[in-house]
Amino acid sequence: MSDEVEVNATRKHSLNSVISDGEQPPVEIHGDVFDRQRVMKNFDQTLIEQQHAFVLGVGGIGSSIAMSLVRLGVDTIYLLDRDIIDASNLNRQILFSRLDVGQSKVEVAAKHLKEMHNLRTNIYYYHLDAVLNWSSVVDIAKKCTVIFNNIDYGAVFDHAVNSLCKSLSISYVAGSTYANNIEINLFSGLSNDSCWACHNSTNDSFKFSVKDLENTNDIQLFLRDMCFISGEQSQLFINEVLNELNLNQPSPSQLSTLFMPLYQKKVLRFLLPESIQKHQSIGFIPKDRTFPTRTVGSWIGVCVSGACLIVNTWVQYLMKKMNLNESTFHNWSQFNLSMFDGGYYTVGFPNEQNLRDCSICSNAKQIAEKTIK
Numbered sequence: 082m083s084d085e086v087e088v089n090a091t092r093k094h095s096l097n098s099v100i101s102d103g104e105q106p107p108v109e110i111h112g113d114v115f116d117r118q119r120v121m122k123n124f125d126q127t128l129i130e131q132q133h134a135f136v137l138g139v140g141g142i143g144s145s146i147a148m149s150l151v152r153l154g155v156d157t158i159y160l161l162d163r164d165i166i167d168a169s170n171l172n173r174q175i176l177f178s179r180l181d182v183g184q185s186k187v188e189v190a191a192k193h194l195k196e197m198h199n200l201r202t203n204i205y206y207y208h209l210d211a212v213l214n215w216s217s218v219v220d221i222a223k224k225c226t227v228i229f230n231n232i233d234y235g236a237v238f239d240h241a242v243n244s245l246c247k248s249l250s251i252s253y254v255a256g257s258t259y260a261n262n263i264e265i266n267l268f269s270g271l272s273n274d275s276c277w278a279c280h281n282s283t284n285d286s287f288k289f290s291v292k293d294l295e296n297t298n299d300i301q302l303f304l305r306d307m308c309f310i311s312g313e314q315s316q317l318f319i320n321e322v323l324n325e326l327n328l329n330q331p332s333p334s335q336l337s338t339l340f341m342p343l344y345q346k347k348v349l350r351f352l353l354p355e356s357i358q359k360h361q362s363i364g365f366i367p368k369d370r371t372f373p374t375r376t377v378g379s380w381i382g383v384c385v386s387g388a389c390l391i392v393n394t395w396v397q398y399l400m401k402k403m404n405l406n407e408s409t410f411h412n413w414s415q416f417n418l419s420m421f422d423g424g425y426y427t428v429g430f431p432n433e434q435n436l437r438d439c440s441i442c443s444n445a446k447q448i449a450e451k452t453i454k
């Protein structure tokens with residue numbers, strides 16, 4: 082009996098916290114697909130309908146993010162991916178079926194979004210490599226209020242997208258999943274707020290062991306094979322770095338200890354907010370060599386719930402922007418979905434700008450100050 086009283090009391094309390102005292106919901110307009118969102122407390126459907134979202138990559142997380150965004154009713158989404166659908170994608174990439182194997186991911190994603198999920202959103206898609214067609218990424222980003230970065234190219238690519246967001250003052254949202262783990266990042270893109278680079282370093286992407294370099298005499302070939310660096314700019318960079326170091330035929334240890342650190346410095350300078358919009362291609366950035374999806378696996382639970390948590394983080398940020406103090410917002414959360422690892426848990430890290438070490442934030446601040454003058 083006492084249990085029953087407690088259950089009722091809890092229920093009453095939770096209802097009171099979502100419905101304002103004595104307030105009736107607005108009259109329902111027949112056929113309004115967003116009616117149940119409009120009546121939610123602290124939820125502004127009009128704000129959602131003003132959003133233009135760029136979804137970079139429509140794989141495991143990206144396809145569920147795209148679906149959530151059109152169901153939410155954002156104004157426009159732009160989908161970009163260079164991949165074709167593989168059988169191994171189908172266990173978790175919900176916009177594709179067996180019949181779609183071998184076809185363009187973005188094309189099929191747009192088709193199925195329109196057929197099944199779309200309520201009012203304009204949908205555009207681009208079958209492109211984001212690294213080699215960077216100028217297209219920049220052009221699309223200029224029309225957007227937020228970028229969802231779901232491309233697994235590596236830390237330097239994330240660094241570049243973060244810098245682009247900072248240069249345009251638009252939000253950077255990213256998430257990654259592996260096995261049962263979900264990690265979510267959201268950075269506002271505003272010059273006084275922290276960014277991805279305040280908390281992350283690209284150092285590991287530029288490090289190679291001397292053993293990796295032992296059989297390589299041609300640096301161009303080494304960079305193409307080991308770092309996946311390509312494009313015209315790479316040769317230019319290479320010569321410049323070698324000249325500066327006074328090296329003709331660098332040894333493997335010179336490549337690792339002298340060449341790569343200077344190469345990194347130059348690459349990061351090209352990726353500052355003041356330069357990030359100018360590149361046709363960013364083929365000079367290294368791709369991280371080991372990606373763990375095949376090693377640790379992935380499944381529908383982590384991809385769909387991860388995508389929903391990522392979109393939720395962005396929605397909460399949008400709503401909070403109007404209602405609450407921004408400094409209380411957490412930029413970083415981690416979840417583990419395994420109940421056997423001690424239950425679900427979340428970790429949030431607060432918004433702290435690292436101006437001393439973050440080249441992106443200090444450069445964005447300089448640009449903002451120049452603009453004000």
Ligand SMILES: [Zn+2]
Pocket residue numbers: 275276277278279280434435439440441442443
């Ligand atoms: Zn920063």
